[in-house]
Amino acid sequence: MLIAGVDEAGRGPLVGSVVAAAVILDPNNPIEGLNDSKKLTEKKREKLFVEIKEKALAWSIAEASHQEIDEINILQASLLAMRRAVEGLKIPPEHVLVDGNKVPKGLQMSCDAVVGGDALHAEISAASILAKVTRDHEMVELDQQYPQFGFAKHKGYPTKAHYEAIAEHGVIDQHRRSYGPVKKALGIE
Template identity: 70%
Template sequence: MEPFVSQVYFGDLLAGTDEAGRGPLAGEVVAAAVILDPRNPIAGLADSKKLSEKRREALFVEIQEKALAYSVASASIDEIDNINILHASMLAMSRAVSTLSIAPEHVLVDGNRIPPNLPCSAEAVVKGDARQAAISAASILAKVTRDRAIVEAAEIYPEYGFEKHKGYPTAQHLEAIRLHGITPIHRRSFGPVKKILEG
């Protein structure tokens, strides 16, 4: 059975936005914004974390083909360390919405906070990535983009196993940090990394 996702539109220009990568110890936080086309629906949209990698990759392509507009943006590791991950996530989402090729009339934001400096009205939707199609689409674009970036980092730093844990604080990842130290893509402000650095 396909996951149920409601679709409520403010005209045709309702954007959804979501981020990926708040929890990992490494890598940028990535956000996406999507304006879906109500005349060209996409079946099977759901919270990106509930979909298989294969399904996410297929939807990633379909969203780009069928959406009226989409944008992907990020906040850097330095920004995460300087302003904290929450504010960096808000910044990334604001950047994604602001760089859409079509200006949205309204934005649905996953979670319980609204990023600052959005170009239109907005509302926060708790568990929105499972409830609103535009947010689901944004979550898929953000997660696939971030996962691809961290897998590329695995080729540069093979001893850390980024391709397996995607930067999250698994036992393997923490042990690799203890053995090899940190890389330029590690978030120094995050507790487990900070603790090892202060060692």
């Protein structure tokens, strides 16, 4: 049975898209060291990112934009990005394992939600790595546009440094306007 693992990265940050990935691993071409992306070093994630793309039977990365997050909320945007990732696979899976407690609506195959799945299923681990590395790369690119915010360091998460940068420099287009700290900075609580 062809099983796709799906995970997302970027629900907590105050800026940017939420990124999801779907991966169908090749049982004849195993990848050593797969784990929840948050438990791996950045160097290890980067190495696995390349290896997953080379060895997986199929992989897909998709997003929901900061505008979509503000329109439909972060949970729905995460599920939308996950659905897009599954639909973007060049080989349709027969079953989908989704990290978390909800599955995306509208998929044509059976799905199971697996809480903590990124530490339990290699397919979800691989998806979590693709999603996290992709989002981290986007934050490094955004940092080049807006170096005063320090996105390369905190990746858009609500850190003290990020709050201080917003206080000093204001809000940029990519900030999520539905998030409390951004609303507060804009004076629309």
